[in-house]
Each structure stands twice: as C-alpha cells, then as structure tokens.
Amino acid sequence: MVTRKLNVGLLGCGTVGRGLVELVARNHTLIRQRTGVELAITRILVRDAGKERPGVERNLLTTHPEKVIDNGCDLVVELIGGIEPARALIQRSLARSKHVVTANKALLALDGFSIMKAAEIQKVRLGFEASVCGGIPIIRALRNGLVGNQIHSLRGILNGTCNYILTRMTEDRVDFNDALAEAQAKGFAEADPTLDIDGHDAAQKLKILAELAFHAHVPAQAVLVEGIRHITADDIQAARELGYVIKHIAAAECSGDCMSLQVHPVLLPGKHQLAGIRDENNAVLVRGDAVGEMVFSGKGAGSLPSASAVLSDVVDIACHQGGFSASQGKVLDTHAPDDHGKHYLRFPVDDPSAIAAITTVLERNGIGIARAAAVWAKSASAQNQVRVLTQDCLRSTVETSLRDISASGVEKGQGIALRVMD
Numbered sequence: 001m002v003t004r005k006l007n008v009g010l011l012g013c014g015t016v017g018r019g020l021v022e023l024v025a026r027n028h029t030l031i032r033q034r035t036g037v038e039l040a041i042t043r044i045l046v047r048d049a050g051k052e053r054p055g056v057e058r059n060l061l062t063t064h065p066e067k068v069i070d071n072g073c074d075l076v077v078e079l080i081g082g083i084e085p086a087r088a089l090i091q092r093s094l095a096r097s098k099h100v101v102t103a104n105k106a107l108l109a110l111d112g113f114s115i116m117k118a119a120e121i122q123k124v125r126l127g128f129e130a131s132v133c134g135g136i137p138i139i140r141a142l143r144n145g146l147v148g149n150q151i152h153s154l155r156g157i158l159n160g161t162c163n164y165i166l167t168r169m170t171e172d173r174v175d176f177n178d179a180l181a182e183a184q185a186k187g188f189a190e191a192d193p194t195l196d197i198d199g200h201d202a203a204q205k206l207k208i209l210a211e212l213a214f215h216a217h218v219p220a221q222a223v224l225v226e227g228i229r230h231i232t233a234d235d236i237q238a239a240r241e242l243g244y245v246i247k248h249i250a251a252a253e254c255s256g257d258c259m260s261l262q263v264h265p266v267l268l269p270g271k272h273q274l275a276g277i278r279d280e281n282n283a284v285l286v287r288g289d290a291v292g293e294m295v296f297s298g299k300g301a302g303s304l305p306s307a308s309a310v311l312s313d314v315v316d317i318a319c320h321q322g323g324f325s326a327s328q329g330k331v332l333d334t335h336a337p338d339d340h341g342k343h344y345l346r347f348p349v350d351d352p353s354a355i356a357a358i359t360t361v362l363e364r365n366g367i368g369i370a371r372a373a374a375v376w377a378k379s380a381s382a383q384n385q386v387r388v389l390t391q392d393c394l395r396s397t398v399e400t401s402l403r404d405i406s407a408s409g410v411e412k413g414q415g416i417a418l419r420v421m422d
C-alpha cells in the first residue's frame with residue numbers, strides 16, 4: 001500500500017486534545033497499515049504552554065495560532081471549544097484551504113450552516129463526528145450509511161450528565177441534588193451544570209442531528225427545551241410503580257414540510273429501547289423509511305471516546321481527499337404540532353382530598369383519567385400530593401387544565417406534567 005503523509009495542526013490540548021495525542025501515538029502504525037495514511041501532529045495551540053501535559057511533546061506546543069495553521073499542515077483539528085476564538089480560527093483555516101475537524105457542538109449549533117458553506121466554497125471537508133454523542137458514529141451514519149433513507153424521526157439520550165443523574169435517582173433512590181453532586185464528583189457534570197441539566201446541551205446536539213437527518217436548516221428557537229431539575233425522587237418512584245422509567249429524551253420528527261424538535265423528560269415503558277441506557281451513556285434511535293428502526297449507543301463523552309470520533313474524521317478525510325462537505329438549507333415549518341399522548345401529572349397539595357377538585361377539572365376539559373392517587377407525605381419536609389396518569393390527550397389541553405387547577409387554588413407549589421412515550 002502506498003503511504004501518504006497527513007500533517008495535522010491541533011488547536012487545543014485539553015480533555016479531548018490530549019486524548020487525540022494519546023490515540024495517535026498509540027495507534028498510528030495500525031492506522032498506516034489499515035489505510036496507508038501516516039498521521040503526524042505538527043503543532044499544538046494552547047493557552048498556557050507551561051502547563052504539565054503528560055504524553056505531549058513540549059516542543060510541539062505554542063500559544064500562536066499562526067504557527068499551527070500557517071505551518072504547512074493539511075488539516076486543522078479544533079478542540080478549544082466555545083464560540084471565540086474557535087470560530088475565527090476555523091474560518092482562518094478554511095480560508096487557507098485546510099480541511100477542518102471539530103468537536104464543537106456549541107459553535108456548530110450556533111453557526112454550523114455558514115461554516116459548512118465556507119468549507120464547501122473552499123472545496124475542503126469539515127468533520128464533526130465528535131460534536132454529538134462522543135464515540136458513537138451517529139454523524140457518519142446519518143451522512144453516509146443512512147443516506148439512502150428518508151429519516152422520519154430521531155429519539156435519543158444525548159446528555160450523559162442528565163442520564164447519569166436520572167440513573168442514580170432510579171437505581172439508588174437518591175434525590176436530584178445528591179445525584180448531581182455525585183455526577184460532579186465523578187467529572188461527568190461541569191461545576192456549572194446549567195447547560196446540561198436545563199436541556200440546552202442536548203438541544204444543541206439535537207439541532208445538529210436534525211439538520212443532517214432532514215437536510216434542513218433548523219433555527220435554534222425551534223427546539224422546545226425542558227430540563228430535569230424539577231424531577232423528584234417521588235416522581236421516579238411513581239413512574240416505576242406504573243411500569244415506566246423517567247429519561248431525558250431529545251426527539252425530532254419530520255413529516256412532509258414540517259418538523260418538530262423537543263428536549264424533555266418523559267416516562268418510557270420499562271421495555272423501551274432507550275429505557276435501559278444507563279449512567280453517562282448516550283443512545284440514538286433512528287427511524288428511516290428503508291432501514292426501519294436502528295439504535296446507536298455507547299459512550300457519549302470522555303477523552304478517548306471523543307478522540308476516537310475526531311480520529312475517525314481525520315482518517316476519513318485523509319482517505320477521501322477531494323470530496324467536500326455539502327451544505328444543507330431546506331427550510332421547513334418548525335411549528336411543533338400539538339402532542340397527543342398520555343401524561344403523568346403531579347400536584348403538590350395541602351389536603352389530598354383535593355384529588356376530587358383536580359380530577360373534576362381534568363374531566364371537564366375532556367381528559368380521561370387512567371390512574372389517580374392521593375399520596376400523604378412520608379416526612380415533615382415532604383408535601384402531600386395528587387398524582388394522575390391520563391389517557392391519551394392533547395398537550396395543549398393538559399396545559400389549559402394545569403392553568404385551571406392552579407387558578408382554583410388547590411395546588412400548593414410547583415407541580416409537574418411529563419409526557420409518556422410508548
């Protein structure tokens with residue numbers, strides 16, 4: 001096999017960047033044997049060149065971007081993260097006709113379309129496998145393997161922190177704050193976990209996947225986002241008693257010229273394919289017109305799983321130089337249709353006999369009730385509750401009923417209304 005050299009300039013040498021350096025050092029002979037590509041990381045941009053970085057050659061480090069980008073490299077890997085200077089450095093690399101690989105979901109969700117367009121104009125390729133679901137090759141599957149399908153829907157667990165917290169709450173019966181503290185102690189959750197637990201990280205990833213799957217431009221505000229901080233240990237227990245588990249699900253559906261994108265906690269039947277995805281793992285369930293349903297699952301983050309995805313892009317570009325990324329841009333109606341399905345409702349109340357007033361309002365609004373229970377608090381710090389599992393009904397009717405119940409004065413505090421997915 002003829003060997004071709006590929007010089008890689010690396011921007012950023014943190015969690016994923018160091019993983020990439022390690023993986024290239026460990027597997028470059030294997031990669032050469034399998035593909036004929038001899039990889040070499042030529043320079044590495046960092047903020048602090050004096051920082052200790054085991055396994056990284058110190059003389060490769062620089063704090064000057066031009067020494068990485070304008071130094072004869074063929075491809076630039078951006079692993080800095082955030083919007084600036086990552087965006088400017090990617091644009092500069094593309095303008096100099098370098099292929100680019102990035103793991104930057106925040107930037108792609110904000111400005112992916114114009115970055116893809118710039119790559120297309122320069123006839124270079126843009127790889128972003130590591131931006132969604134770390135080591136799981138879902139981007140490649142949507143771009144290549146499933147290209148002969150019309151994708152109807154995607155449903156996934158896209159945020160490892162939320163899944164870790166909900167798994168701990170379900171399996172160890174701890175409350176939200178304890179599970180979050182454990183996720184932080186294990187390094188799965190950031191010191192400021194807001195982006196994860198309020199659903200925005202999953203929304204950014206869903207936007208990237210939906211644009212690929214539906215070949216459409218998705219405005220950021222089209223994604224309806226709900227996080228998990230209002231889920232209590234009682235909700236998890238109540239779901240379990242009904243045969244469900246609570247998962248944080250990102251869902252995108254496309255039908256004709258309309259698509260809907262939602263990120264929210266839902267009740268999944270215990271046998272659902274996504275119900276068994278535990279801890280910090282991610283999974284995506286894709287439904288295409290030819291393949292039917294397929295599940296992709298595995299490690300959604302971490303140094304080596306993410307570096308594995310970055311490396312797959314680098315090698316793919318090295319083996320298929322000459323191709324360039326196609327930009328997408330079809331405009332679809334993103335007005336979410338009214339959801340129809342069962343709902344789990346929980347109302348904090350002073351007196352559990354409020355169940356009569358609550359079920360009366362629901363029935364008056366046409367919502368059938370599958371189960372309803374008045375639950376007395378088990379401790380002085382807990383609150384009495386009314387819990388309801390509805391029959392299939394419209395989400396808008398549920399929201400009207402929640403407003404009516406709140407106005408009636410029987411609800412004492414913040415309740416919950418979760419969708420049930422079959």
Ligand SMILES: NC(=O)c1ccc[n+]([C@@H]2O[C@H](COP(=O)([O-])OP(=O)(O)OC[C@H]3O[C@@H](n4cnc5c(N)ncnc54)[C@H](OP(=O)(O)O)[C@@H]3O)[C@@H](O)[C@H]2O)c1
Pocket residue numbers: 011012013014015016017045046047048049051078079080081082084085103104105106130131134300301302303306
């Ligand atoms: N961590 C994961 O598991 C994971 C998974 C999938 C995708 N990603 C994505 O991968 C990207 C990198 O994440 P990470 O976790 O590896 O980040 P990180 O650990 O914070 O590393 C960032 C690197 O960029 C360098 N850097 C930051 N600002 C810079 C600046 N202004 N100029 C020059 N260098 C700068 C830092 O230099 P110093 O080392 O000198 O501070 C550091 O080496 C992000 O887009 C992230 O969303 C991460």
